[in-house]
Amino acid sequence: MSSPALALRGLTKAFDRPVVENIDLTIARGEFYALLGPNGAGKTTILRMVAGLLKPDAGAISIFGIDALADPVAAKQVTAWVSDEPMVYDRLTPLEYLDFVAGLWQVEPRRAAAVANELIDWLGLRPHANELCGGFSKGMLQKVALAGALVHDPQLIILDEPLTGLDAGSARQVKDVLLDKVRSGVTVIMTTHILEVAERMAQRIGVIAGGRLVAEGTLAELRQRIGRETTLEEIFLDLVSQQGAAP
């Protein structure tokens, strides 16, 4: 049997206090998984460890069977990390930025140009493709950063609140790109505070509260756990209040 896209075992991290505690999580290939949780629950810290930006105190991270702590370079080659703070070079245009990032990943130039142009069109950036990113709004920068993260054809896309601050049209473009990727077999894990997005897009939802995974499953499974037919918002509030960690 092939390895899952992501397997976390006993993932643990403390700063001045425990922030992520003993997280076990498995995400299948081609799955769209949403991480929900109140502010400060530890979601970003989990994703930063998965993306290789932060070292866990304990635990294991396996990405398509690659031990991400032992072989971070191999793990990064198959993953994309999209932070909620887009970092793009001001003095480059979107096309130049994508060309630069593709060069870092040593993507074959013709393939890189084709992917870059496809992403520019998908994300509605064509009218600005040759303008300097320095003059872009935060939403436009978010889209350029997303395109940059996808240029090397990653198989696991990790996103921290990718839709925050986007207008309805841009949010739709980003959602469509992610859904299209999932349809083509790519795996997506993302945090969101927009419960409707988790409800509509994710196949499974994990709820983090106080650094622990307090529940996970499909929406139907989470409803079953709560024991009544209700909205994701009710389920979410119920689960986090049970943990004494209501937002």
Ligand SMILES: Nc1ncnc2c1ncn2[C@@H]1O[C@H](COP(=O)(O)OP(=O)(O)OP(=O)(O)O)[C@@H](O)[C@H]1O
């Ligand atoms: N580098 C750091 N140093 C010290 N504390 C940190 C650091 N990074 C995160 N924390 C703390 O860890 C806790 C979890 O933060 P994290 O950003 O993972 O939460 P989150 O669930 O993503 O929250 P939000 O929904 O508000 O983005 C918070 O109390 C935060 O202050």
